[in-house]
Each structure stands twice: as C-alpha cells, then as structure tokens.
Amino acid sequence: MTYTQLAIFAVVVAVTLDLYVIKTGLLKRKVFWTSYAIIIGFQLLTNWWLTSRNIVMYSPDAILGIRIASAPVEDLLFGFALVLGVLVNWIRLGASNKQR
Amino acid sequence: MIGFTVFGSIWLEFALKVKVLKRYKRAFKAILPVSLIFIAWDAYAIHAGHWSFDNKQILGIFGPFGIPLEEYLFFTVVPLAAILTIEAVRTVKKHWQVYK
Numbered sequence: 001m002t003y004t005q006l007a008i009f010a011v012v013v014a015v016t017l018d019l020y021v022i023k024t025g026l027l028k029r030k031v032f033w034t035s036y037a038i039i040i041g042f043q044l045l046t047n048w049w050l051t052s053r054n055i056v057m058y059s060p061d062a063i064l065g066i067r068i069a070s071a072p073v074e075d076l077l078f079g080f081a082l083v084l085g086v087l088v089n090w091i092r093l094g095a096s097n098k099q100r
Numbered sequence: 101m102i103g104f105t106v107f108g109s110i111w112l113e114f115a116l117k118v119k120v121l122k123r124y125k126r127a128f129k130a131i132l133p134v135s136l137i138f139i140a141w142d143a144y145a146i147h148a149g150h151w152s153f154d155n156k157q158i159l160g161i162f163g164p165f166g167i168p169l170e171e172y173l174f175f176t177v178v179p180l181a182a183i184l185t186i187e188a189v190r191t192v193k194k195h196w197q198v199y200k
Contacts, residue, residue, distance in 0.1 A: 006145075024198075029196070031189050031190055031198055032198075034189050034196075035182070042108060046101050050101060056151055056152075056153055057151065057153070057154070058151050059152075061149075082179065082182075083178075083179075083182045086131055086179040086182050090126070090186070093126050094126070095199060
C-alpha cells in the first residue's frame with residue numbers, strides 16, 4: 001500500500017472509533033476542533049522544517065505529490081489520525097475516572 | 101524539533117495547571133496503544149521506502165525495527181503535546197463539554 005492509502009485508512013479508523021465504536025464523539029465537539037486548530041499550526045511548522053531541510057524524505061511513488069508547507073498532504077492525514085486516536089483514548093479513559 | 105514540541109506544550113502543565121503530567125498513568129495508557137500502531141506503520145513505511153531520513157541530520161541511534169530514536173521520541177512527545185493542548189483548551193473553556 002502507498003502512504004496515501006494508509007493515511008486515508010488511518011483517518012477512517014480513527015473517525016470510526018470516535019463516532020461509532022468508542023463513541024467519544026470528539027468530532028462533534030468544539031473543544032476538539034479548537035485543539036486541532038492549534039495543533040495543525042505547529043504541525044505545519046515542524047513539517048516544513050523537517051521536509052524543507054530534507055531531514056525526512058518521501059518516495060514520489062508513495063505519495064500523491066501534493067505538498068503543503070513543503071510536506072506531503074498525506075502527513076496532515078497521518079497527524080490527524082494520530083491526534084484523534086490519542087485524544088479519543090485519553091477522553092475514554094477519563095470517562096471512567098473521577099478526575100476528568 | 102522534538103525539543104520545540106516539548107517546550108511549546110509543557111508550559112501548559114504549569115501555567116494552566118492542566119495536570120496531565122500528574123496523571124501520567126492515564127497519559128501512558130492513552131498514548132501507548134496508539135503509538136504502537138503508528139510505530140508499526142513507521143516500521144513498514146521505512147522498509148517499504150515510503151519515507152527515509154538523512155543520516156547526517158539524525159542522531160544515528162536506532163531502536164527496534166531499525167527506527168531512528170527520534171521517531172520513538174516523536175510518538176511519545178507529539179501525543180503528549182496533543183493531550184496537553186486539549187486539556188489547556190478545556191481549562192480555558194470550561195463550559196465546552198467533552199462528556200455528556
């Protein structure tokens with residue numbers, strides 16, 4: 001599979017977990033989108049640093065070739081799935097906890 | 101860049117008293133399963149040649165599956181920064197619910 005396919009798959013899995021499996025429903029919450037807006041700003045900055053200096057390089061065969069802030073657009077899907085996955089799990093653990 | 105992410109988010113623990121680091125057990129449980137999946141993805145992507153690293157610009161220390169140390173740190177620090185961010189937003193916007 002290419003990075004593009006894997007990145008789309010990861011987003012689908014994370015969204016499915018949030019909305020239908022664990023049902024944290026973060027995607028319906030302002031608190032998630034506000035946090036994500038902050039995170040994506042920093043992600044674009046670090047992505048730009050790591051890719052424009054060729055610290056990380058991508059195979060042209062594995063990506064679409066669309067780049068945002070010098071990094072493949074797939075990185076944004078990767079980051080979204082990572083952040084959503086962790087936050088779903090964090091909030092899930094908090095739901096069964098006194099100290100939310 | 102990992103240092104940047106650490107310092108960019110860790111102050112939230114103290115300035116806003118979000119108590120994420122204090123809840124390190126929950127943070128660990130939230131991060132570990134998600135990170136393991138992404139590390140497996142990273143291992144596959146490195147071996148499939150989806151992405152690669154400039155050996156001159158990384159420490160050159162490799163962990164299991166031939167993954168650079170920086171990647172292991174990335175999958176620890178980035179999820180932690182995401183949790184610190186959402187907890188900071190929740191601290192500032194107390195009326196924004198994440199639970200019903």
